[in-house]
């Protein structure tokens with residue numbers, strides 16, 4: 001055992017400085033030979049009945065190999081490698097195969113029908129130094145898709161050629177955590193479907209696999225559902241700012257074909273004021289003033305949890321949304337409920353008296369009812385951590401808890417024996433640090449100040465403060481964008497490339513493959529995180545995603561030279 005570990009360390013360290021892989025694979029051996037793709041390069045599949053979504057993925061990659069123009073980030077760019085590219089061996093073919101005895105299913109079916117912890121995303125990719133044939137092997141089409149993403153995002157362009165500098169290459173890879181998400185708020189401000197799809201593409205390039213879709217909130221209800229079309233008709237900002245049923249289906253399909261699951265969050269019972277635009281009878285303290293007393297954000301309002309009619313409405317709403325959604329997971333949210341809102345609502349007080357219930361009991365029952373709908377439809381339910389930690393509601397034992405307020409809350413959730421994902425505001429929130437948006441608080445800061453840098457997110461340890469026995473409860477994590485101060489105009493810039501930090505944390509794991517901490521004092525040492533993330537940024541820009549610069553280009557072209565003391 002000791003010898004095996006020792007050998008792995010030898011193979012894995014050091015990570016070659018001219019290999020821009022993100023997330024870093026968990027098993028890698030690399031050489032120093034340059035290889036390029038032949039002008040007749042093609043991708044073949046060594047089995048019949050290739051699912052259409054895998055075939056489409058192959059076509060997208062072949063298109064990228066023609067259209068990408070990203071040159072290696074060194075002084076002189078691609079021309080620095082001109083001589084070795086000129087002499088390099090050519091790879092003629094990448095062949096995809098599945099291990100024996102696996103059922104061939106579309107990528108989307110793997111995503112939709114296999115529970116998140118049971119998916120096989122592993123793959124082995126080899127690129128020879130002197131042969132002509134690269135190979136990709138996996139146990140599932142999903143594994144092939146992940147391996148294709150690696151292949152898709154690793155080539156350097158120069159003078160019509162695509163090349164790498166580290167052949168022979170053998171990557172033996174699989175994720176450390178099954179859940180690697182992005183939480184997207186499309187309510188506070190609306191985003192067109194094309195924005196969501198562009199984001200899904202970029203997510204797939206860094207192997208993120210969950211779009212956690214916070215689709216509605218107090219300010220707007222853009223979700224169209226068959227049971228209650230009036231919710232979007234009256235609750236959306238406009239008729240143009242609605243996700244129709246066909247939009248939802250099209251986003252889900254687009255995601256699934258890219259190995260991404262959509263977990264829709266219908267945040268309840270708080271954050272629901274916009275439902276009152278069509279159904280005021282279900283909302284307590286609707287737009288009540290001052291909002292600061294009744295809600296964390298304007299306008300105040302939350303579901304009348306004690307009313308049987310409202311509980312039935314919520315169940316029907318969940319069912320109607322579920323009818324649009326494939327997949328094995330869904331969320332009922334549950335953050336930031338406000339007790340004065342219910343305590344001063346006559347309808348709620350009357351219902352509580354009639355039911356002989358406290359607010360806590362009504363809340364507990366409400367959560368059980370909506371979880372029941374998700375469970376009956378085969379969806380693993382997710383819930384926000386304050387429901388469990390502050391309100392002690394009863395949850396199904398297969399619930400996934402979204403730990404959000406603070407990274408410190410993970411320990412308390414683990415002590416309950418519940419599985420969870422990390423979404424701590426003190427590491428991962430992409431929206432912090434932009435000042436206060438409340439109108440008359442001109443000198444205010446965002447509640448989760450300061451801005452969360454990529455380094456901060458990247459330094460997160462998913463096992464921090466957990467006992468060894470609790471580690472299996474960590475499903476993974478996600479970085480969220482809350483859209484009070486974001487919109488279509490700055491989506492790419494606020495999300496990328498920082499979101500890629502979370503992608504590597506949860507693909508590669510609590511440490512680097514060699515066991516070292518991910519980010520020590522030196523972001524350029526070891527696995528060259530800064531240099532690799534600069535590459536991600538330039539590759540994203542090359543493909544039309546407006547990711548922001550992390551450094552002056554001078555530094556990006558000279559890895560390490562902008563380090564302190566360099």
Ligand SMILES: *[C@@H]1O[C@H](CO)[C@@H](O)[C@H](O)[C@H]1NC(C)=O
Nearest residue numbers: 098099100101102103104139
């Ligand atoms: C594949 O399945 C067949 C029939 O079930 C079995 O005979 C064979 O041993 C299996 N091969 C492997 C490698 O598992």
Ligand SMILES: *[C@@H]1O[C@H](CO)[C@@H](O)[C@H](O)[C@H]1NC(C)=O
Nearest residue numbers: 099122123124137138139143
């Ligand atoms: C495939 O499954 C086998 C058996 O579980 C496992 O050993 C292997 O690592 C998996 N992945 C690949 C790419 O073969």
Ligand SMILES: *[C@@H]1O[C@H](CO)[C@@H](O)[C@H](O)[C@H]1NC(C)=O
Nearest residue numbers: 352353354355356357358361
């Ligand atoms: C109301 O509930 C309390 C405690 O759950 C119980 O002691 C009491 O008998 C109930 N009252 C009625 C009228 O059912």
Ligand SMILES: *[C@@H]1O[C@H](CO)[C@@H](O)[C@H](O)[C@H]1NC(C)=O
Nearest residue numbers: 364389390391392393394395
């Ligand atoms: C939480 O609820 C459970 C029963 O569901 C109870 O046993 C436990 O004491 C409660 N904990 C707190 C802190 O209220």
Ligand SMILES: *[C@@H]1O[C@H](CO)[C@@H](O)[C@H](O)[C@H]1NC(C)=O
Nearest residue numbers: 396397398399400417418419
């Ligand atoms: C939840 O409880 C059921 C029934 O007791 C059990 O079969 C299942 O394995 C449990 N699931 C988890 C994730 O603990």
Ligand SMILES: *[C@@H]1O[C@H](CO)[C@@H](O)[C@H](O)[C@H]1NC(C)=O
Nearest residue numbers: 406407408409460461464465
């Ligand atoms: C782990 O616990 C220590 C001590 O409470 C705390 O300072 C640290 O921030 C915790 N780590 C995380 C990631 O929350």
Ligand SMILES: *[C@@H]1O[C@H](CO)[C@@H](O)[C@H](O)[C@H]1NC(C)=O
Nearest residue numbers: 521522523524525526560563
């Ligand atoms: C950081 O890493 C670079 C490259 O490996 C090395 O030259 C430098 O000495 C390191 N700096 C520190 C402070 O460890």
